[in-house]
Amino acid sequence: MAENSVFAILLRSSWWISVVVGAIIVVLCLALLPKDIRFVGAAGSLPFLVIGAMAAKRQWNQPSASATEALLAQAAAMSSRDLQAWLTRAWQAEGYTVSPLQQSSADLQLARNGQTTWVQTKRSKAGVHGIEPLRALHDAASKADAASVYVLLQGDLSDNARVFARDKKIVLLQNLELATLLKKAPIAV
Structure with a gap:
């Protein structure tokens, strides 16, 4: 699906927006179309209702905006x-086996279903993340046959680093995705 198509945008939006669009289509079809094709026209709302259901499923366990802000503030502190x-x-709650790494470029190794993921957390509080830590992480993970690479961020990526991360398929864990993960494990006191 194209990144900026209507359905891709609706999938990233709140679930209820797609449902409202679908409901508007149904109401308009029932009100404006001839009797013999009303229900056929109303069936045009189905893609919007399906997208709404998919978005609701994705958003079901996500924290609210205020909870996201609170979780990220706790993490930053x-x-x-x-x-x-x-x-x-949090990763153990998702079923990963987590082990520390003695690497300068990565801190944790996640394993699940024969897949290995390397995680870098030590630069999580940097204000701007450049390309060098990403390149080092990618090179080290590639040598170790890591299936995917995560970088934990609470700051911003430089433009070059963002392009590098996209090209090398480095998953950037930040904002809502980070808060959703942190929500899965209570804070140890």
Whole structure:
């Protein structure tokens, strides 16, 4: 699906928007079309209702905007060791086996279903992330046959780093995705 198609945009939006669009189509078809084709026209709302259901399923366990802000603020206030422990519990709740790595470019190794993922958390509080840490992480993970690479971010990527991450398929864990993951594990006191 094209990134800026109507359905892709609706899939990224709140679920209820697609449902409202579908309902408007149904109401307009029932009100304006001749009796013999009303229901056929109303069937045109089905893609919007399906997209609404898909978006609702995706958004079901996501934290609200205020909860996202609170989770990210808690994460930002933690030491990198405490944040790493919180992330470890969250990934374990998702069924990953998490082990520390003694690498300069990655901190954690996740394993599940024969797939390996390397995670970098130590630069999570940097304001701007450049291309060099991403390149080092990608090179090290590639040598270790890591199936995917995550980089934990609470700052912004430089333009070159964003292009590199996209080209090398480095998954950037930040904002809502990060808060959704952190929500899966309670904070240890």
